Amino acid sequence: MAATASRLQELQATRRRRERLTTLKNSINWLYLLPFVIFFVLWQAYPLFRVAYLSFTDYWYIRGDPPVFIGLENFANALVDPVVHDGLLRATIFTVMFLPGCILLPLAVAAMVDRVTQGRLATFYRIILLIPAMIPGPMVFVMWRTIYNYQIGPINEILVNILGWYSFGNAPQWLGGGTLTLPAMVVMENWWGLGYHTMFFLAGMATIPRDLYDAAKVDGANEWNTFWRVTVPRLRPMLLVMTVLRFGTAMAVIDEYLILGGLVRNTSTYTWTVYMWHLAFQLGDWAQGYAAAIGWIGAAAMLVIVAFLFWLFRNRD
Amino acid sequence: MENALVEERPKKVLGRRRKFRSTRFLLHAIIILFIIVVLCPLLYTIKLSLQDIPSAYQGYLLPTHWTLDHYPYVLTELPTATRNLVNSIWVTIATVILVSAVSVIAGYALVHLPTPGKGLVLAFLVGTLFFPTRLLSLIGIYQVQKLLGLQNETYGLIFPYVSIGLALSVLIMRSVFEQISVEITEAAYVDGANSWYTLWHIMFPLVKNGLVVIIMVNFVVVWGEYLISMTLIDDMEKRTFPVVLTQVSVGQAQWSWPRLSAMYIVAILPGIVGFIISQRWYMKGLTEGAIKM
Numbered sequence: 163m164a165a166t167a168s169r170l171q172e173l174q175a176t177r178r179r180r181e182r183l184t185t186l187k188n189s190i191n192w193l194y195l196l197p198f199v200i201f202f203v204l205w206q207a208y209p210l211f212r213v214a215y216l217s218f219t220d221y222w223y224i225r226g227d228p229p230v231f232i233g234l235e236n237f238a239n240a241l242v243d244p245v246v247h248d249g250l251l252r253a254t255i256f257t258v259m260f261l262p263g264c265i266l267l268p269l270a271v272a273a274m275v276d277r278v279t280q281g282r283l284a285t286f287y288r289i290i291l292l293i294p295a296m297i298p299g300p301m302v303f304v305m306w307r308t309i310y311n312y313q314i315g316p317i318n319e320i321l322v323n324i325l326g327w328y329s330f331g332n333a334p335q336w337l338g339g340g341t342l343t344l345p346a347m348v349v350m351e352n353w354w355g356l357g358y359h360t361m362f363f364l365a366g367m368a369t370i371p372r373d374l375y376d377a378a379k380v381d382g383a384n385e386w387n388t389f390w391r392v393t394v395p396r397l398r399p400m401l402l403v404m405t406v407l408r409f410g411t412a413m414a415v416i417d418e419y420l421i422l423g424g425l426v427r428n429t430s431t432y433t434w435t436v437y438m439w440h441l442a443f444q445l446g447d448w449a450q451g452y453a454a455a456i457g458w459i460g461a462a463a464m465l466v467i468v469a470f471l472f473w474l475f476r477n478r479d
Numbered sequence: 480m481e482n483a484l485v486e487e488r489p490k491k492v493l494g495r496r497r498k499f500r501s502t503r504f505l506l507h508a509i510i511i512l513f514i515i516v517v518l519c520p521l522l523y524t525i526k527l528s529l530q531d532i533p534s535a536y537q538g539y540l541l542p543t544h545w546t547l548d549h550y551p552y553v554l555t556e557l558p559t560a561t562r563n564l565v566n567s568i569w570v571t572i573a574t575v576i577l578v579s580a581v582s583v584i585a586g587y588a589l590v591h592l593p594t595p596g597k598g599l600v601l602a603f604l605v606g607t608l609f610f611p612t613r614l615l616s617l618i619g620i621y622q623v624q625k626l627l628g629l630q631n632e633t634y635g636l637i638f639p640y641v642s643i644g645l646a647l648s649v650l651i652m653r654s655v656f657e658q659i660s661v662e663i664t665e666a667a668y669v670d671g672a673n674s675w676y677t678l679w680h681i682m683f684p685l686v687k688n689g690l691v692v693i694i695m696v697n698f699v700v701v702w703g704e705y706l707i708s709m710t711l712i713d714d715m716e717k718r719t720f721p722v723v724l725t726q727v728s729v730g731q732a733q734w735s736w737p738r739l740s741a742m743y744i745v746a747i748l749p750g751i752v753g754f755i756i757s758q759r760w761y762m763k764g765l766t767e768g769a770i771k772m
Contacts, residue, residue, distance in 0.1 A: 184593075185595050188592070188593045188594060188595055189594075189595055191588050191592040191593065191594040191674070192588075192594060192595075194584045194585060194587060194588030194592065194594070194674075195584075195585050195588050195589075195594065195600065197580075197581045197584070197585070198581050198582070198584075198585040198645065198649060201581065201638070201641050201642045201645055202603070202642065202645065202646075204623060204638070204642075205616070205620060205623065205638055205639045205641070205642035206607065206612055206616055206642050206645075206646075207603075208619065208623065209616035209617075209618070209619025209620045209622075209623055210612065210615060210616050210619060211619070212618070212619035212622060212623075213615055213616060213618050213619045216618065216619075223621075271510070271513055274506055274509060274510050275510060277506055278506070278507070278510070283507075285758075285762075287510055287514065288762065289754075289755065289758050290514045290517060290518065291513070291514065291517060292754065292758075293517065293518075293521070293751055293754070294517060295699070296695070296699060296747075296750040296751050296753075296754040297699070297703070297747050297750060297751070298699050298700065298702050298703015298704070298721065298747075298750070299703055299705075300703045300704070300705035300721045300724075300725060301703045301721060301724065301743070301746060301747055303725070304721075304724050304725055304743060305520055305521075305524055305743065306520065308524065308527070308736065308739070308740070309520055309523065314535065314536065314736055316523055353516070353517070353520070356513070356517065357517065361765060365765060365766060368766070385502075406609070407608065407609070410609055410610075410611070411611075413611075414611030414614050416614055416706060417705050417706055420705075420706075420725075421705070421725050435611075435614055438614075439614075439617070439706075439710075442617070442618050443621075443710055450618050453618060454618055457614065457615045457618070458615070460611075461610065461611055461615055464611065465609070465610070468609060
């Protein structure tokens with residue numbers, strides 16, 4: 163009896179030793195991940211930790227002094243800084259205006275392109291719709307900066323010269339951080355993202371079994387009902403992930419604000435992201451400690467809402 | 480009675496077909512409307528680049544004189560712009576090659592090799608998608624670059640550029656590799672192939688479509704990258720093209736609107752042409768699992 167027990171223990175020990183050996187031997191596979199790890203650690207993880215550390219210090223890049231630990235002072239200052247408040251509010255306004263169009267328009271277009279039965283035509287539609295996605299963001303913004311231009315842009319040209327609704331004295335000012343800049347940016351962003359998001363929804367629709375549509379048709383459902391009762395529920399997980407992902411990216415955009423807005427504090431495009439960048443690389447002695455704190459506050463606010471959205475859309479079944 | 484029945488039937492079918500046709504027509508009409516909206520800004524920019532300078536400033540939507548002069552002008556007469564374009568070209572090529580290689584081998588190891596701790600790697604990758612990494616890490620990246628002597632060097636941009644697209648690329652490659660059955664790897668091992676040989680000779684041909692997606696995604700990100708380049712590079716001739724494109728004071732003689740548009744078309748055309756040529760593989764790559772990301 164005792165002999166069997168000890169034999170069993172011995173067997174287990176060997177197995178454990180062998181397993182540990184396999185794990186050790188498999189660690190060699192990390193060589194495949196090594197290049198990834200180098201890039202990830204040096205240019206993503208370490209910089210993030212560095213920024214986290216700096217946010218607790220008094221640090222001005224230009225002064226060249228080493229960072230001095232000051233605890234939560236930067237965060238305390240940032241939380242009562244009206245520019246931070248306005249910045250977060252402006253980013254939220256942009257995001258709230260941007261999100262519905264970014265989800266609903268591509269969903270509608272995808273539902274229509276999905277109905278196209280001629281293969282070649284469907285491919286053609288997809289290619290054209292995807293063309294904007296092949297233009298890098300900043301270049302899209304430069305193009306729309308021309309289109310929204312006060313004097314030479316085609317929009318104002320149509321409003322003034324062709325429709326005659328305005329004169330060049332009172333034509334709408336689309337750029338520069340006025341009240342129209344954020345809506346103008348929303349239109350631009352939706353133009354840019356339309357095809358890309360449509361592709362996502364089309365891929366999602368392709369996974370829905372055709373029988374479901376046939377069954378709905380037999381039951382006498384029209385296209386509209388089929389879309390809401392069959393397509394949308396099936397795409398629900400995808401819609402959720404897209405909404406949350408796009409919420410996150412929209413809260414943290416900066417390039418479009420810099421290109422279409424500018425660096426004036428009391429304008430609608432001066433968001434927390436612009437403020438952070440402005441403080442860290444342009445203003446005075448580059449207050450990077452304070453800027454880091456603002457960055458973390460913005461990111462934290464964003465993550466809280468992302469978590470809230472996941473909770474809101476959680477699967478209740 | 481019978482005659483009446485016979486007569487009624489075709490009518491009904493005809494009615495249904497007519498209704499069917501009109502919804503079809505409406506469907507295509509709406510899609511084409513969207514396509515026109517997508518194309519309009521691009522066509523406008525092309526038109527502006529072919530318009531002579533005086534008519535562009537006189538508020539004519541259609542030019543009175545067409546001209547091709549702006550294209551040779553911007554490519555030869557603006558020395559730093561050409562230099563910046565060349566900078567962008569080689570930085571983009573180097574980054575895309577590096578990021579493709581890194582993400583192919585990483586994706587392979589994450590799916591087909593027993594790598595301890597790959598769940599942790601995966602968690603980090605997905606985490607970065609939900610986090611504004613590019614923006615927040617910028618202050619830290621500036622200091623890393625300064626430390627390594629890469630700040631204000633054009634080639635120094637390659638390293639942060641590889642890292643911005645890396646998480647998404649590895650995740651895309653991972654889901655593409657997941658489409659390949661494990662049996663293929665096992666068969667290769669039985670035949671005596673090692674993991675490195677299996678990757679390049681057996682797996683690689685099967686993930687080519689996914690690779691096209693990665694190349695396009697990273698090309699678009701890097702070719703137009705603006706924030707990092709503007710922050711890290713101080714000298715005009717070391718800058719990349721998007722920074723110059725956004726910062727030229729438009730409206731002045733050298734950079735009049737039609738010339739800016741010509742430069743702009745030069746900048747966006749490679750991506751669009753490349754996409755149209757590779758769209759067959761790109762679309763396949765998307766459906767092969769890349770879209771799951």
